[in-house]
Amino acid sequence: xxxxxxxxxxxxxxxxxxxxxxxxxxxxxxxxxxxxxxxxxxxxxxxxxxxxxxxxxxxxxxxxxxxxxxxxxxxxxxxxxxxxxxxxxxxxxxxxxxxxxxxxxxxxxxxxxxxxxxxxxxxxxxxxxxxxxxxxxxxxxxxxxxxxxxxxxxxxxxxxxxxxxxxxxxxxxxxxxxxxxxxxxxxxxxxxxxxxxxxxxxxxxxxxxxxxxxxxxxxxxxxxxxxxxxxxxxxxxxxxxxxxxxxxxxxxxxxxxxxxxxxxxxxxxxxxxxxxxxxxxxxxxxxxxxxxxxxxxxxxxxxxxxxxxxxxxxxx
Numbered sequence: 615x616x617x618x619x620x621x622x623x624x625x626x627x628x629x630x631x632x633x634x635x636x637x638x639x640x641x642x643x644x645x646x647x648x649x650x651x652x653x654x655x656x657x658x659x660x661x662x663x664x665x666x667x668x669x670x671x672x673x674x675x676x677x678x679x680x681x682x683x684x685x686x687x688x689x690x691x692x693x694x695x696x697x698x699x700x701x702x703x704x705x706x707x708x709x710x711x712x713x714x715x716x717x718x719x720x721x722x723x724x725x726x727x728x729x730x731x732x733x734x735x736x737x738x739x740x741x742x743x744x745x746x747x748x749x750x751x752x753x754x755x756x757x758x759x760x761x762x763x764x765x766x767x768x769x770x771x772x773x774x775x776x777x778x779x780x781x782x783x784x785x786x787x788x789x790x791x792x793x794x795x796x797x798x799x800x801x802x803x804x805x806x807x808x809x810x811x812x813x814x815x816x817x818x819x820x821x822x823x824x825x826x827x828x829x830x831x832x833x834x835x836x837x838x839x840x841x842x843x844x845x846x847x848x849x850x851x852x853x854x855x856x857x858x859x860x861x862x863x864x865x866x867x868x869x870x871x872x873x874x875x876x877x878x879x880x881x882x883x884x885x886x887x888x889x890x891x892x893x894x895x896x897x898x899x900x901x902x903x904x905x906x907x908x909x910x911x912x913x914x915x916x917x918x919x920x921x922x923x924x925x926x927x928x929x930x
Contacts (some may be wrong), residue, residue: 617667621652621751622654623685626906628647633711634713651906652704656869662688666879674697699866701857725752738767748761748771748876750784754768764788771786773792791831792832794835796836818835832886841894856920
């Protein structure tokens, strides 16, 4: 019952600004901070915080030992990480405005140097009780390779298609659960030729249904403050999110992914609805804090907020 995250790790440099700069505009930051980030690392931190045994497979440069040490201190097994010589650790410049919205630019660095051998070795020891988590901040070929290996081992594959793929060649075929936000859902639907929310009469649920059918998988689409919708075969529904005051939305989606993976890995009997509701609550807590990995809540905090969270509705 292990969550295996194959993905990115970055050094996040956050700049707090009044408003995100427009093209050609220069803004002055009111504060700066640096810390652990990257979608893969954030999701691994979230899975571990949720209580799951978690393994991270990724790459840093010679300057990234402190990030791996921080990841390990947060309960993540980093034995599958490599140090890529002559390549700097990935870097993300994160601008956060007064409304908590962000704009992010990433320099992949060592994330482009992932090891197929480490992926293969890690997945060789995995089995049907485990969950593989993938994102799009490492080369698509590595993600596709990991998904194919996991499928052969009976491992459940969760793909957070973020950043959104730009071509059909970047789509992953061996997926059990696709996790996206509304923008990513729209972009994938366009690649698949499925109806999008911009089409007359098409809803987010319609688009999600079409994408799930095309990829042959279940789907969770996050809806920001509105919670999330989920589709699992002929069953579907929505879950709400607790009302909170957002200060920084960075990493909220990664928290949702990590908590979803942990929920599914820790109990074979848990429903996608239940796992999604818990993940949405965790994501809501994340936006009340600044930072990415540093903002991930612990499981007892999610337990507390769920006591007052709205219930979801299920349809079939």
